[in-house]
Amino acid sequence: MKNTFGQSVAITLFGESHGQAIGAVLDGLAPGIKIDEAYIRTRLSLRSARSNISTPRSETDQFEFVSGIHNGITTGTPIGIVIPNMDTRSKDYQITEHLLRPGHADYTAYTKYHGYQDIRGGGHFSGRITAALVCAGAICMHALEQKNIFIGTHIKECAGISDDSFADYRQNSPELKQQVKDVSVKVFPVINNVKGELMQQAILDAKNESDSVGGILETCVLGIDAGLGEPWFDTLESILAHGLFSIPAVKGVSFGLGFDFADKKGSQVNDSPVIHDGNIAFLSNHNGGINGGISNGMPLLYQTAIKPTSSISKPQPTIDILQKKNTTLEIHGRHDPAIVHRAREVVNAMTALILCDVYALRYGTDWIAK
Ligand SMILES: Cc1cc2nc3c(=O)[nH]c(=O)nc-3n(C[C@H](O)[C@H](O)[C@H](O)COP(=O)(O)O)c2cc1C
Numbered sequence: 001m002k003n004t005f006g007q008s009v010a011i012t013l014f015g016e017s018h019g020q021a022i023g024a025v026l027d028g029l030a031p032g033i034k035i036d037e038a039y040i041r042t043r044l045s046l047r048s049a050r051s052n053i054s055t056p057r058s059e060t061d062q063f064e065f066v067s068g069i070h071n072g073i074t075t076g077t078p079i080g081i082v083i084p085n086m087d088t089r090s091k092d093y094q095i096t097e098h099l100l101r102p103g104h105a106d107y108t109a110y111t112k113y114h115g116y117q118d119i120r121g122g123g124h125f126s127g128r129i130t131a132a133l134v135c136a137g138a139i140c141m142h143a144l145e146q147k148n149i150f151i152g153t154h155i156k157e158c159a160g161i162s163d164d165s166f167a168d169y170r171q172n173s174p175e176l177k178q179q180v181k182d183v184s185v186k187v188f189p190v191i192n193n194v195k196g197e198l199m200q201q202a203i204l205d206a207k208n209e210s211d212s213v214g215g216i217l218e219t220c221v222l223g224i225d226a227g228l229g230e231p232w233f234d235t236l237e238s239i240l241a242h243g244l245f246s247i248p249a250v251k252g253v254s255f256g257l258g259f260d261f262a263d264k265k266g267s268q269v270n271d272s273p274v275i276h277d278g279n280i281a282f283l284s285n286h287n288g289g290i291n292g293g294i295s296n297g298m299p300l301l302y303q304t305a306i307k308p309t310s311s312i313s314k315p316q317p318t319i320d321i322l323q324k325k326n327t328t329l330e331i332h333g334r335h336d337p338a339i340v341h342r343a344r345e346v347v348n349a350m351t352a353l354i355l356c357d358v359y360a361l362r363y364g365t366d367w368i369a370k
Contacts, residue, residue: 017121031076103310137349152180158215159202169285207337215340226297235293252305256288
């Protein structure tokens, strides 16, 4: 029953949505990394994304480092992160306490924990826990940026509306670098703002219909070296997929062209190597920067599908788990009509944690701080 992920740089998550606090232990990070608290606050605010298209729950996400950091610099020992829960309203859940929310983890939590789980606000399965993940990931993301590695995620699709694609596929493209940096700090991260307005309107429409919508995120990582990952069970794809599928509401992950490879010919999608300015590069990046499980030096490019939020106030058939009776559920807690724009920061954080881990495995713990 472990809640730990990572080999050299590892994260453990703890807490429940309506408990005293949530938090993380980030272990294995090098000594000597400068902590930028303003940077971490910005990343946390992108996850909370407060607006009329997000949950009305208003958490300040006041994080506290209780170990592993001294005078604003990592010591190399486990970093303990605690974020108190300030805006809980558990009574919202009391009336429907024994009614299983369709699409949520209520039934599976019941089967695993025999009814002892804290169900308030989704307990340990709540998206709330991702604040601790984002806080830990922000430490890693900031450290990676000092090494010229940049992570940017945009909403490729939401409610059936598509954003523009990234402009280029080359590591050193100034336009791509600008796009990655831009989407990385946008509250609603799209390349085309007009498409972004349409998406936000579709989210509001779903909210007004007591419903919810999903979407697809696309992540681009710039500056990553060739040679990271293992050939079989710890391929870079499988480690990233493991981490990304751990994020609540993620139901699909694909790399490069992903499922679109299936109906193409080899001649259309092979990425040919080329010597450019004395360096090896590729003429395209259909494989999303990974071949044989190992990074090839092109930008990493992958997509993450986020399902529509399961907690909707439309009446839905369900069961009362105590009375073992069929019934109907209307959910009146505070929920997101879409998660996709908030989940993007969780995807960024997970990516940063994994990259710190694979870099440490290849070049040693201290590489990131040098
Ligand atoms: C940032 C974030 C916020 C979330 N907020 C909600 C929410 O308000 N309501 C809800 O039903 N699910 C929310 N979820 C998703 C649920 O936690 C998730 O669907 C549930 O745990 C079941 O897991 P699964 O969808 O991966 O099977 C959120 C997820 C994330 C990443």
